[in-house]
Amino acid sequence: MTETLDISAVRAQFPVLSREMRGHPLVYFDNGATSLKPEPVLQALEAYYRDYSVNIHRGVYELSGYATAQYDQARESLRRLIHADPAAGEVIFTRGTTESVNMVATGWGLRHLGPGDEIVTTPLEHHSNMVPWQELAKRSGATLRYIPLTAGGSITTEAVQETIGPRARLVAVSAMSNVTGYTPPVEAILAAARAVGAVTLLDGAQYVSHHPVDVQDLGCDFLVFSGHKMCGPTGIGALYARRERLEEMDPVLFGGDMIERVTLEGSTWARIPEKFEAGTPNIAGAIGMGRAAEYLMEIGLDQIADHERRLFRVIADRMGSLDYVVPYGDAPDTERGGIYSFNLEGVHPHDVGSLLDQQGIAVRTGFHCAQPLMDHFGISGTVRASFYLYNTEDEIERFVAAVERIHGILT
Secondary structure (H helix, E strand, O other): OOOOOOHHHHHOOOHHHHOEEOOEEOEEOEOOOOOOOOHHHHHHHHHHHHHOOOOOOOOOOHHHHHHHHHHHHHHHHHHHHHOOOOOOOOEEEEOOHHHHHHHHHHHHHHHHOOOOOEEEEOOOOOHHHOHHHHHHHHHHOOEEEEOOOOOOOOOOHHHHHHHOOOOEEEEEEEOOOOOOOEOOOHHHHHHHHHHOOOEEEEEOOOOOOOOOOOHHHHOOOEEEEEOOOOOOOOOOEEEEEOHHHHHHOOOOOOOOOOEEEEOOOOEEEOOOOHHHOOOOOOHHHHHHHHHHHHHHHHHOHHHHHHHHHHHHHHHHHHHHOOOOEEEOOOOOHHHEOOEEEEEEOOOOHHHHHHHHHHOOEEOEEEOOOOHHHHHHHOOOOEEEEEOOOOOOHHHHHHHHHHHHHHHHHHO
16 A cells, blocks of 8 residues: 555445444444454455365365465464564464463463562553463562553653563563553663563554564564454464573463374473464464454555554544543653543543443443553543544544533533
């Protein structure tokens, strides 16, 4: 495509956008929870189930060989999306970001961490990148530390340097907050971790689908992300890990397809990546996620990121003119993705979300699986509007007009 997204052409590929909600044209601003699915992904899923819905790896017949090739191609598509080493087998299919984090906590963390070691994360994390480390700390005896936030929910390089010390063995942070869209100083965090020899994990659930990513340039040890947030199916995700880390990890699921040899006395494991993919995988999900990766690369992640920044600037400007709107996140738009969280003074976020629903606008309300960040802001939840490549400035105008009507009704 050209330097500017052809939004009409993009929207035409998403069938859900042609429907109404509550008698109004749908405005879908809940992309932080899950993204809509375009025709190329739907067609890939249908083709698997309709034309060759057989198992992979085990069959010597033609259809099984074809299904295996499609599954392997999906892994290659994800590798290219994040620019992993083409020869290292560093992309593992999982059920999603949550499972990917847990695999690292169990398969790597329990093997390598112990009393005296420190796990470092932040208070802005999604629960999926916090609870596993809390449990790992309990089981291993390691200490969990948090990089402190500013009042507005940002992270300074000084706080990074003060928190990541010589005892840090694992540093796990989000590349983009699912509440405010804030993108922390990832490069500074990774550099501080490397300086003390700590292993690093990036939660890319909100980032990989919206921004270009090069894991070799970043130098992170692990990157986790989900298919359903990048125009792909639910129930499928990926764990990227440097080959060195995969060789240090134990598998966490055992059974078929991850073994090399089984005897009555014991078993040996298959080569990487199969070692970490026990049982019949989500074949259709992997193929759909791979097609979603291809779709995003065809459009261009740079263009998607630029489009969402423009949308954020528009909504921040329009909502900023309403003195009863309380926004969250103090970072400049250059450090924000396409998420805008706010409350109306004196109004519960669920009430706002319900009245937006009545006007055909889908948003998320609540604590967004980030209760420590809500505690930091001193609130119980927010209204969250989150954008993607198919959203428009006209939809933001509809949204702002709806917020103004809601304020008039409730105050």
